[in-house]
Amino acid sequence: xxxxxxxxxxxxxxxxxxxxxxxxxxxxxxGEFVAVTGPSGSGKTTFLTxxxxxxxxxxxxxxxxxxxxxxxxxxxxSRIRNEKIGFIFQAFNLIPDLNVFDNxxxxxxxxxxxxxxxxxxxxxxxxxxxxxxxxxxYPAELSGGQQQRVAIARALAGSPRLLLxxxxxGNLDTQMARGVMELLEEIHREGATIVMVTHDPExxxxxxxxxxxxxxxxxxxxxxxxxxxxxxxARGNAPA
Amino acid sequence: MSGxxxxxxxxxxxxxxxxxxxxxLMIMSIGFGVAASMVTFAVFRAVSGDPIPHKSSQLFVPLxxxxxxxxxxxxxxxxxxxxxxxxxxxxAHKAERQTxxxxxxxxxxxxxxxxxxxKAPGYATYGDFFSMFDVPFQYGSGWGSAEDEAREPVxxxxxxxxxxxxxxxxxxxxxVILDDRQYxxxxxxxxxxxxxxxxxxxxxxxxxxxxxxxxxxxxAIAQHIDTRGNNNCGSDGKRGDTWETxxxxxxxxxxxxxxxxSVAQVQAYRQFLDGYAREQREAGRFNWAPxxxxxxxxxxxxxxxxxxxxxxxxxxxxxxFLVICLVNTIGLLLxxxxxRAPEIGVRRALGASRGDIYRQFLAExxxxxxxxxxxxxxxxxxxxxxxDLVFEPQIARLAHLDASLVLLTLLVAITAxxxxxxxxxxxxxxxxxxxxxxxx
Numbered sequence: 001x002x003x004x005x006x007x008x009x010x011x012x013x014x015x016x017x018x019x020x021x022x023x024x025x026x027x028x029x030x031g032e033f034v035a036v037t038g039p040s041g042s043g044k045t046t047f048l049t050x051x052x053x054x055x056x057x058x059x060x061x062x063x064x065x066x067x068x069x070x071x072x073x074x075x076x077x078s079r080i081r082n083e084k085i086g087f088i089f090q091a092f093n094l095i096p097d098l099n100v101f102d103n104x105x106x107x108x109x110x111x112x113x114x115x116x117x118x119x120x121x122x123x124x125x126x127x128x129x130x131x132x133x134x135x136x137x138y139p140a141e142l143s144g145g146q147q148q149r150v151a152i153a154r155a156l157a158g159s160p161r162l163l164l165x166x167x168x169x170g171n172l173d174t175q176m177a178r179g180v181m182e183l184l185e186e187i188h189r190e191g192a193t194i195v196m197v198t199h200d201p202e203x204x205x206x207x208x209x210x211x212x213x214x215x216x217x218x219x220x221x222x223x224x225x226x227x228x229x230x231x232x233x234a235r236g237n238a239p240a
Numbered sequence: 241m242s243g244x245x246x247x248x249x250x251x252x253x254x255x256x257x258x259x260x261x262x263x264x265l266m267i268m269s270i271g272f273g274v275a276a277s278m279v280t281f282a283v284f285r286a287v288s289g290d291p292i293p294h295k296s297s298q299l300f301v302p303l304x305x306x307x308x309x310x311x312x313x314x315x316x317x318x319x320x321x322x323x324x325x326x327x328x329x330x331x332a333h334k335a336e337r338q339t340x341x342x343x344x345x346x347x348x349x350x351x352x353x354x355x356x357x358x359k360a361p362g363y364a365t366y367g368d369f370f371s372m373f374d375v376p377f378q379y380g381s382g383w384g385s386a387e388d389e390a391r392e393p394v395x396x397x398x399x400x401x402x403x404x405x406x407x408x409x410x411x412x413x414x415x416v417i418l419d420d421r422q423y424x425x426x427x428x429x430x431x432x433x434x435x436x437x438x439x440x441x442x443x444x445x446x447x448x449x450x451x452x453x454x455x456x457x458x459x460a461i462a463q464h465i466d467t468r469g470n471n472n473c474g475s476d477g478k479r480g481d482t483w484e485t486x487x488x489x490x491x492x493x494x495x496x497x498x499x500x501x502s503v504a505q506v507q508a509y510r511q512f513l514d515g516y517a518r519e520q521r522e523a524g525r526f527n528w529a530p531x532x533x534x535x536x537x538x539x540x541x542x543x544x545x546x547x548x549x550x551x552x553x554x555x556x557x558x559x560x561f562l563v564i565c566l567v568n569t570i571g572l573l574l575x576x577x578x579x580r581a582p583e584i585g586v587r588r589a590l591g592a593s594r595g596d597i598y599r600q601f602l603a604e605x606x607x608x609x610x611x612x613x614x615x616x617x618x619x620x621x622x623x624x625x626x627x628d629l630v631f632e633p634q635i636a637r638l639a640h641l642d643a644s645l646v647l648l649t650l651l652v653a654i655t656a657x658x659x660x661x662x663x664x665x666x667x668x669x670x671x672x673x674x675x676x677x678x679x680x
Contacts, residue, residue, distance in 0.1 A: 054589055055674040075593045082591020093586045097254055109247060110591040154590070 001162060001193050002028040002051060007060030009046055009216075020046040021216040024060070028195055030161075033188040035207035036197045037227065043216040044197045045166060051195060052085050052164045053077045065161055082110050086155030090167035092147040094139040094154075100126065101135040104154045111158065125153035129183060145176030152183060163187065165196040169203060181206060201230035244596075245603065252604030256611075259576065263608070266572045270612025273565030274653045275619030276558040282624065282645055283631060284555045286638035287447070288547045291434035292373065296537035298501045299372060299438075302329060302513055305531035306490050306520075311474045317531050318472060319544070320442045320492040323461070325516075330366065334512045335498035336505070337368040340457050342494050343443050343469035346418035348453075350405060360401060360418070361468065362453030363440070364460035370396070370427075372499050373439065378402070380412035380427035383456060387426075391462045395423035396454040402428045421463060423455065435638055438537050441544040442495050443469025447635055467493050510534055548635055566660045569608070573664040577601055581671045588673035597669040602661055609657030613650040620649055 009021040020043045028034050038044050049055040050062065053069060062069050065084055072080070087093075094103045104125055108118045126132040129149040139147055148168060155163055168184065169177035181203060188194050196207060204210050210231060212221045221228045256263040290296050304325050305317035312318075321329070326340045344364050347357045369375070370382030379402075383394045395416065402411050411425050436446035455465075464483050473479055473491035480486045500506045510532070517530030535543060577584075584597055592600075620641060627636035 049674040052589065055672075075595070078588070078591050078593040078596075081589065087589050093582070093589075095583050095586060097258060106587065107590040109244065110587075110593075110596060112244070115243070158591075 001030045001032070001065060002026070002195065003061075003063045004047075004051075005061045005063075007050070007062055008058045009043075009050060009055075010058040019216050021050070021057070023217060024213075025218060026211055028193065030193050031188075031191055033185075033194045033208045034196070034211055035204040035209070036195060036211045036213060037199060037201070037204045037221075037231075038213035039199065039224075039227075042213045044199070044213055046216075047213065048164055048166050048195070048197045051162075052087060053081050078110075082107055083158065084161045086158060086160035086163045088148070088151050088155050088163065088165040088168045090170040092139070092144070092151045092171070094147055094150055096139050099136050099138050100131060100142070100150050100153075103139070103150055104157050107154065107158045121157045121159075122153075125157040126150075128156060129153045143176065144172050145179055148172060148176070148180050149183065152180070152187075156187065161193065163192050163194045165194065167198055167200075168196065169200070170198075177203075201227055202234040205231045205234035244599070248600045248603035249607065251600060252607045255576075255580075255604055256607060262572060262576055263611075266569050266576075266608050267611045267615055269565045269568045269572070270609060270653055270657055271615030271619055273562035274612060274616030274649055274656070275623055277555075277562045277652065278616065278620045278645060278649045279623035279627065279639070280551070280555040280558040281648075282620075282639040282641065283627065283635065284547070284551050285645075286640070287436060287551055287635060289435070290538065291436055291438050291541075292537060295372075295374065295499075296438075298499055299537050300335075300498050300500055300506070300509070300534050301540045302496050302498055302509065303533040303535075304513060304517060305528065306492070306526070307474050308526065308528045309531070312531070315531070317533055318474075318492040320470070320472065321494045321496050322490050322492050323487040323494065326494040326496055328516065329496060329498075332512065332516070334509055335500055337372045337499040339366040339369040339372060339497050340494045341365045341369065341439055341497065342457070342460075342467045343440060343445060344453075344455070344460060344465055345468040346453060346455075346465070348401070348405070349417040349420075360397075360452040361449060362451045362455070364455055364457045364465060366457050368499075369454065369497075372497060373434075375432050376430040378428045378430040379410045380425070382454070383426050388456050388458050391459045392456060393421060393423045393459055394426045394456060396427040396429060397425055398429050398450060398452045399431055400450065401452040418453065419465070429454075436541060436546040438541055438546070439495055439497055440469070441541070441546055442493075443467075445469065446544075446546050447632075447638065461487070469493065506534065548631070550631060551635070554630060562656065566656055569657060569660045570663055573605060573608075573661050574667065577664045577668040580668070584668055584671040585673040588671065594669040597671075598665050601665040601668050602658055605657050605661030605665065606654055608661075609654035610650070612657060613653030616653050617646060617649050620645070 004024055004026045007021055007024040008019065011018045011020060024047065036044055036047060050057050064080065095106065101122055104122045105118055108121060123132060126135055129152050131146060131149055131153065134142065134146065142150065165184065169180050172180060184194060185206065196203070198204055210221055212219055212224060214224060221231065292299065303317045303319065304321060305312065306322055306325055307318060309315065330338060330340060341363050343361065345359050345361045348360045349357050367383045367385055367388050378399050382396055383392065387394050402408060405411065405416065411428060414425050415422050416425055433450040437448065440446065471479065471491050471493040479491055480489050498509065500509055513532040513534065514530040517526060517532055520526045587597065624639060624641055627639055
């Protein structure tokens with residue numbers, strides 16, 4: 001589903017080159033739920049923005065759903081984002097002037113979908129996250145957890161092949177975070193491929209697989225003993 | 241596609257409602273800029289149009305230098321003829337049609353003794369005048385060359401004068417008394433008042449009230465009917481004490497017009513003018529080389545600067561003001577659009593291409609333009625009533641708001657706003673979704 005090979009991302013200024021990702025390799029299979037973890041500044045978000053075609057990369061290869069994406073133009077990248085990828089952001093990123101229905105509709109509009117089909121998909125997605133009754137509400141009228149559920153509905157409405165989540169519970173209290181996480185697990189059980197970036201070992205423990213990043217490279221989780229222990233503690237077992 | 245356009249208009253409306261003050265500033269900026277431009281353009285359009293477009297390239301003003309280089313400004317001959325040259329050109333009859341014109345104003349004596357006499361402005365001219373200038377007639381027609389030669393007291397009156405004297409009934413054949421002379425009415429013109437009045441710029445009547453009477457030149461001269469227009473005798477010239485000395489002097493006061501419908505005729509007429517000037521030199525009247533001019537209507541109006549200078553200046557200033565308003569709008573749109581960078585980032589992440597962002601924001605700008613155009617129309621209408629404050633009344637009353645100006649106002653407002661929006665929209669479309677999302 002998602003395969004990065006020897007991928008690098010370099011930020012260059014006149015005096016310094018900074019490697020955000022270096023010889024980065026990852027392979028996510030269809031239907032997997034992968035947690036990408038690592039300390040702050042390790043390159044997690046850079047990985048996610050490249051995976052979501054929001055940013056280009058400097059070297060290496062990236063195949064998304066079998067397509068090599070490095071040579072795609074802006075329009076092609078936009079179309080793939082729209083049709084194949086669903087985003088869930090830490091800050092929800094709902095558009096404050098649009099109500100819940102219209103927020104969920106945004107990606108469907110760019111797909112040129114007919115109104116009847118849009119409406120059906122939107123209502124299905126909202127029912128799935130338990131917010132069908134709030135369709136006419138504005139984001140400011142919802143709790144943080146509800147806003148994130150709307151964001152998930154927006155990501156799901158387009159039936160994406162890949163769901164990318166960036167610290168999806170980072171701005172939520174424990175109870176709301178649990179609810180959102182349960183929703184993601186449910187979506188995964190229904191067959192979705194999910195890549196979730198988090199620095200929370202408890203969330204990481206609930207994914208099928210952990211990919212740990214330090215200094216822009218994928219490393220063995222054991223190289224970060226404290227996080228390693230925390231993940232295993234969350235799973236209720238000791239590290240091997 | 242149209243669904244997305246309507247959707248973009250909806251988004252634009254919502255966005256404009258969100259910040260009413262900023263939106264109002266932009267609309268006012270466009271509205272005032274467009275209104276100032278349109279009001280001054282309306283005046284410019286009224287005074288700079290071709291007054292006789294279908295014939296303006298066939299009607300010419302022949303001018304002869306009867307004073308010599310020491311009296312000419314920039315080498316140009318006088319802008320009218322004296323009587324001697326005017327009669328000579330008429331007698332030569334070298335053009336298809338020709339006429340001489342000078343303004344007169346006669347007192348009309350109504351048939352009803354209860355009514356007071358009143359002045360009627362008009363022209364002494366030749367019968368060709370009416371066919372040369374395609375004067376429309378309500379009743380009758382102009383007079384012919386026979387009446388010119390016989391110095392007949394015939395007259396053509398305007399529709400307005402006919403209405404005033406005869407209630408609009410056919411008055412052809414009736415007698416009318418002007419300045420104690422009796423005239424036979426041969427024609428009543430329909431509404432006709434070309435602007436600028438190209439055939440009488442010499443006397444400064446380009447925008448004067450419409451003429452009410454036309455009488456034969458030959459009869460007017462025979463009756464010593466004086467000109468009501470300019471009489472230019474040069475810097476040290478004198479009119480003379482008697483009618484005859486004035487007629488045979490070098491004062492210029494007659495506007496000459498000829499109709500020449502082919503290049504060959506124009507060429508031939510130039511040669512005729514030069515030949516005439518040479519003859520005058522040989523006769524001892526001129527002691528300088530021929531210095532004649534032959535200008536068609538457009539060339540003549542340009543030379544006479546029939547478009548008032550204040551109209552050009554005010555239009556230039558108004559369009560400059562519009563540019564300033566647009567620069568202001570660029571700044572306001574830029575501030576408005578860039579404040580929405582997070583939204584743009586989200587839209588890009590969800591699949592909007594740069595083109596989608598362009599279209600969304602240009603639609604919003606077009607709505608500002610439309611609203612600015614509507615305000616501009618309102619202000620243009622108000623501005624039309626205030627033209628008297630800037631222009632001479634006879635100029636100000638020419639300008640009017642018609643369907644074409646309404647459409648032009650809206651078109652200018654929307655086009656100008658969309659052009660002004662190009663840079664802010666381009667900046668908006670360049671927003672990098674990754675950075676916007678990371679910064680959240």
